[in-house]
Amino acid sequence: MRVLVVTAVPVERDAVTRAFGGTPEVLAVPGAELHRSGAFDVLAGGAGPAAAAAAAAFALASTQPPYGLVISAGIGGGFAPTAPLGSLVVASEIVAADLGAETPDGFLPVTALGFGRDRFTPPPALVREVAAATGAAPGPVLTVSTVTGTAARTAALLAAHPGSLAEAMEGFGVAEAAERAGVPVLELRAISNAVGPRDRAAWRIGDALAALTAAFGKSAPVLAGWNRHGH
DSSP states (O other): OEEEEEESSHHHHHHHHHTTOSOOEEEEETTEEEEEETTEEEEEOOSSHHHHHHHHHHHHHHOSSOEEEEEEEEEEEEOTTTSOTTOEEEEEEEEETTOEEEETTEEEEGGGGTSSOSEEOOOHHHHHHHHHHHOOEEEEEEEOSSOOOSHHHHHHHHHHSTTOOEEESSHHHHHHHHHHHTOOEEEEEEEEEESSSOOGGGOOHHHHHHHHHHHHHHHHHHHHHOOGGGO
């Protein structure tokens, strides 16, 4: 089975491909480069849900043989204390946390407005297998278009989405593209910083990228061998 992995930026893409060893084959797709290592095609699709959705959709439409799984992967912010720096999370739900409308009574998700959807659910069996292989914590991962930078916004997100482990900017976009292609989706994040007031001195991007590499090294057999029709 072929697996498409979509990251935001090249440093994340390279962290993923390091897990597979060797030098990846570089293939051109519209607007991006695919770095192919065995069963895995990895691309840096850009930051934010729109860029991620477009990159994933182009790759899904233009690459043969078809993919059996799409993964949104990279670093992200963790909600303390459940997702500490350097830890891994795998999404049990991929949630569009700021897609909707503000009202005098608070935020309404797009589903409450009567159209669209605000979440995707990765295959539960695959989530369990990846969590077991990597030590990642399973739980909701939020997709935001604006990274959280205040304690008040952190509290509001957790109130609206209890139990959330992390936030990032691409998962929901990748999931939208995967859904349209009829391919299951997964999101795997390594925690580089705490969600909340921005403190760049406390970020651990290098540690998170190393954790991302280790995660794909441990989970590669599970991901490449997973058969959605057999689980």
